[in-house]
Amino acid sequence: MSEIELANVSRWYGNLVAVNDISMRIGPGVTGLLGPNGAGKTTLLSMLAGFLKPSKGKVTVDGEPTWSNLDLYRKIGFVPEREAIFGYLTGWEFVHASARLHKLPNTRASAQAAIELVDLVEASGRKIETYSKGMRQRARVAAALVHRPSVLLLDEPFNGMDPRQRLHLMGVLRRMGEAGHTVLYSSHILEEVERLASVVQVMVTGRLAASGDFRSIRRLMTHRPHVFTVRSSDDRRLAAALVTDGSVAGVTVGADALTVSASDYGAFTRLLPQVARAEKIRLREVQPTDESLESVFSYLVAS
Amino acid sequence: MNPVIASITWRGALGRRRAILLFVFPALLLVLTILLSILGGDPRDWISAVVSGLGIGAMIPILALIVGTSVLGVEIEDGNIVHVLTKPVPRHEIVITKLVVASAVTALFGAVPIVLATIIAMPDSFGTAFGLGAAALVGSIVYSALFVMLSALTKRAVPIGLLYILIWENLLGGLAAARGVRALSVRQYTTRIAQELSDLPDINAKVGLGTAVVMSIVFTVFATYLAIRKLRAFTIAGDVTA
Amino acid sequence: MTEATPNATAKAAPSGVIHDLGYQGYDGVRLGRGGVLRALYTASLRSAFGFGRGAKAKIIPFAAIGIMAVPAAIAVVVAIVAKQALGTEFDWLHYRDYPSVMQVVILAFLAIQAAELVCRDLRYSVLPLYFSRPIRRSDYPLAKLAALATALFIVICTPLLVQYLGAVFTTNDGIDGVWTETKAVAPIVVSAAVYSLVLGAFGLAIASLTPRRPFAIGGIVAWYLISNAIMGVLFGVLANQSQTDEPPAWPGVLSPFSLLNGFQNAALRQEPSPFDTTGYGALFIAVTIGFLLASLGVLLIRYRRVAQ
Numbered sequence: 055m056s057e058i059e060l061a062n063v064s065r066w067y068g069n070l071v072a073v074n075d076i077s078m079r080i081g082p083g084v085t086g087l088l089g090p091n092g093a094g095k096t097t098l099l100s101m102l103a104g105f106l107k108p109s110k111g112k113v114t115v116d117g118e119p120t121w122s123n124l125d126l127y128r129k130i131g132f133v134p135e136r137e138a139i140f141g142y143l144t145g146w147e148f149v150h151a152s153a154r155l156h157k158l159p160n161t162r163a164s165a166q167a168a169i170e171l172v173d174l175v176e177a178s179g180r181k182i183e184t185y186s187k188g189m190r191q192r193a194r195v196a197a198a199l200v201h202r203p204s205v206l207l208l209d210e211p212f213n214g215m216d217p218r219q220r221l222h223l224m225g226v227l228r229r230m231g232e233a234g235h236t237v238l239y240s241s242h243i244l245e246e247v248e249r250l251a252s253v254v255q256v257m258v259t260g261r262l263a264a265s266g267d268f269r270s271i272r273r274l275m276t277h278r279p280h281v282f283t284v285r286s287s288d289d290r291r292l293a294a295a296l297v298t299d300g301s302v303a304g305v306t307v308g309a310d311a312l313t314v315s316a317s318d319y320g321a322f323t324r325l326l327p328q329v330a331r332a333e334k335i336r337l338r339e340v341q342p343t344d345e346s347l348e349s350v351f352s353y354l355v356a357s
Numbered sequence: 358m359n360p361v362i363a364s365i366t367w368r369g370a371l372g373r374r375r376a377i378l379l380f381v382f383p384a385l386l387l388v389l390t391i392l393l394s395i396l397g398g399d400p401r402d403w404i405s406a407v408v409s410g411l412g413i414g415a416m417i418p419i420l421a422l423i424v425g426t427s428v429l430g431v432e433i434e435d436g437n438i439v440h441v442l443t444k445p446v447p448r449h450e451i452v453i454t455k456l457v458v459a460s461a462v463t464a465l466f467g468a469v470p471i472v473l474a475t476i477i478a479m480p481d482s483f484g485t486a487f488g489l490g491a492a493a494l495v496g497s498i499v500y501s502a503l504f505v506m507l508s509a510l511t512k513r514a515v516p517i518g519l520l521y522i523l524i525w526e527n528l529l530g531g532l533a534a535a536r537g538v539r540a541l542s543v544r545q546y547t548t549r550i551a552q553e554l555s556d557l558p559d560i561n562a563k564v565g566l567g568t569a570v571v572m573s574i575v576f577t578v579f580a581t582y583l584a585i586r587k588l589r590a591f592t593i594a595g596d597v598t599a
Numbered sequence: 600m601t602e603a604t605p606n607a608t609a610k611a612a613p614s615g616v617i618h619d620l621g622y623q624g625y626d627g628v629r630l631g632r633g634g635v636l637r638a639l640y641t642a643s644l645r646s647a648f649g650f651g652r653g654a655k656a657k658i659i660p661f662a663a664i665g666i667m668a669v670p671a672a673i674a675v676v677v678a679i680v681a682k683q684a685l686g687t688e689f690d691w692l693h694y695r696d697y698p699s700v701m702q703v704v705i706l707a708f709l710a711i712q713a714a715e716l717v718c719r720d721l722r723y724s725v726l727p728l729y730f731s732r733p734i735r736r737s738d739y740p741l742a743k744l745a746a747l748a749t750a751l752f753i754v755i756c757t758p759l760l761v762q763y764l765g766a767v768f769t770t771n772d773g774i775d776g777v778w779t780e781t782k783a784v785a786p787i788v789v790s791a792a793v794y795s796l797v798l799g800a801f802g803l804a805i806a807s808l809t810p811r812r813p814f815a816i817g818g819i820v821a822w823y824l825i826s827n828a829i830m831g832v833l834f835g836v837l838a839n840q841s842q843t844d845e846p847p848a849w850p851g852v853l854s855p856f857s858l859l860n861g862f863q864n865a866a867l868r869q870e871p872s873p874f875d876t877t878g879y880g881a882l883f884i885a886v887t888i889g890f891l892l893a894s895l896g897v898l899l900i901r902y903r904r905v906a907q
Contacts, residue, residue, distance in 0.1 A: 125445060
């Protein structure tokens with residue numbers, strides 16, 4: 055069980071600030087680092103992996119700084135964004151070499167286990183230059199976790215994977231998170247984060263815009279009214295009754311559903327059933343329509 | 358010296374096309390030697406020009422440039438070096454291993470043919486042959502260190518290395534008054550060592566033996582140190598937008 | 600969790616609309632193979648001089664042209680001074696000397712621009728894009744060769760042009776003088792064309808073997824250095840052996856520039872310069888042609904396999 059900590063970390067290149075005063079703690083489990091391209095995710099991950107020195111602040115894993123720390127690599131595995139790999143080695147040779155470089159006690163067993171974990175056993179005898187993009191990625195992941203690191207850092211790991219491969223890798227990462235490893239991966243694709251990460255860190259232009267479970271993040275955004283879709287037995291009468299209450303910011307009557315903007319989430323959820331009962335209207339469907347990661351993300355990015 | 362890295366580097370350096378290119382050098386040297394031997398006459402007339410001028414003076418540096426830049430520079434440019442750097446392997450071990458492999462490959466394709474060529478031309482002069490081979494081996498090591506260092510420091514290692522060989526060592530170093538340039542030229546060191554270890558008449562280096570030996574060691578150690586330092590502070594930067 | 604957007608569920612059956620944004624198909628005349636070749640040629644030629652690639656890319660080509668012009672300019676000035684001040688004709692450099700004397704500059708231009716023309720396409724694997732157009736497999740390398748040869752031709756002819764103009768403007772013999780100069784320069788212009796073609800083919804052939812520019816440049820320069828060194832060794836040995844001062848000239852075929860120089864001497868009946876190749880003329884011509892064909896062969900074979 056390892057903990058990553060960033061304390062007031064900034065990194066700039068001349069005039070360009072790539073990471074702007076970020077503080078976060080990442081513990082065991084799967085955390086997704088979400089942000090548009092150019093948000094500074096790769097910079098952040100490079101600092102965590104010991105390949106970039108923060109201009110300000112401290113980046114530590116279990117209290118030890120990551121920069122210039124050779125022992126760090128016993129604890130972490132890093133899969134960088136660039137798709138570089140030794141094409142002239144076979145999959146087995148590549149992962150086994152990784153095990154040997156880590157000076158593991160039983161290199162063959164560890165390499166075999168890692169290859170089985172990423173489901174690359176059949177192809178492991180072929181040269182990596184014959185692999186597809188997804189297979190190469192899996193080989194890199196296998197090499198990065200051959201020493202069972204307590205921290206696994208992956209930069210855009212699902213790039214170029216087809217849905218089946220993506221599902222498989224998500225399963226691997228999920229199981230690692232459940233087993234107590236600290237897994238941090240970055241992505242700019244919402245579904246990749248929504249499905250896998252239990253905690254989301256949202257980065258926008260170098261700053262940390264939000265952390266945590268995205269539904270709770272949404273609830274914290276009180277300045278934006280929550281949008282609900284409501285279908286009932288008599289929409290118009292319901293609309294008229296709702297609009298009189300202060301927690302409702304607006305109601306739009308659509309062809310077969312109401313769209314209600316509620317400025318007070320809690321008050322509205324209590325209000326709606328009471329109003330429906332008083333007016334003797336049957337509610338058929340009540341859906342919060344903007345509680346997805348997508349809308350949370352677009353709100354964060356747009357601001 | 359790390360056997361895993363050595364194995365990976367060796368296989369990378371001798372991969373397919375590059376190996377064919379490397380074979381050109383010994384082939385050329387040996388064919389030329391055989392041709393000249395057939396032409397007849399005293400081999401001592403031309404052997405210095407071939408093994409010292411062409412072999413030690415031109416082939417060894419160019420070989421070392423090709424091999425030295427491919428053991429480290431190509432890996433850095435492709436991004437493969439990260440796979441090695443994300444392991445708890447000391448950076449000096451990485452650099453020295455690559456340097457050993459580069460020197461070995463250069464010596465294999467450069468120094469060994471020089472020994473063979475000398476023996477073919479003058480079948481009873483094993484001493485001279487191995488002396489020249491030793492000088493070529495020294496050249497392999499020093500040039501490899503130089504070009505491995507260049508690969509670590511800059512993306513433009515090959516053009517800079519070419520400029521060094523062409524302009525610094527050959528063009529400027531050939532000018533009569535350029536003592537300073539010659540004192541800092543690896544070609545002069547290797548030529549001087551060849552002059553010392555063989556008894557061939559026409560090898561004329563313009564630096565002293567002490568200078569040659571000491572500076573060879575200095576160049577090698579300093580270049581290796583710089584390469585190690587650069588690898589210790591290796592950075593990956595992502596793309597960022599303002 | 601589903602997102603129900605109220606508007607989309609208004610209609611029960613799925614339907615779609617394609618909006619008219621004014622895009623139109625093109626049914627007119629298409630340029631075909633000739634157009635592609637012309638475009639490839641023009642783009643490559645421009646790229647060889649750095650046009651379309653920013654200011655830094657223009658430094659080397661224009662520096663090369665500048666350096667080529669310098670000796671010719673000096674020769675013109677010297678000739679003028681000699682005529683005015685000393686009343687004598689002074690030929691410092693003849694037209695036929697330029698390709699040999701300036702060979703390092705020509706080599707540098709060749710190495711750098713040959714790498715520039717073909718290595719980038721290889722590195723970024725865009726050849727399939729080119730060949731999904733209506734061109735033949737041989738068209739791409741030949742178009743690139745035409746562009747590189749044209750560029751080399753311009754570079755090699757620069758000093759010829761400078762000296763020619765200088766002579767023509769200062770000649771005292773009127774139309775006869777102009778005609779004399781023209782007769783002197785014309786064969787060298789032809790020779791320049793041969794130089795451009797052979798060197799261009801050779802440079803492209805080597806450069807096309809690797810996607811890495813530095814190795815391509817290095818390969819061409821290394822070939823030059825080593826072939827010159829070997830040639831020098833052979834000359835030295837033959838000079839020792841032969842009783843006369845002038846060694847036989849055949850080792851000259853080993854190095855591209857001396858080979859072409861020999862061709863120039865033999866085929867265009869020039870006074871031998873810088874070294875005497877009389878008696879070996881046929882050899883030089885034959886090897887030049889062979890060298891050209893070999894380079895073309897390598898180029899064409901190399902571009903048969905495109906998906907790498």
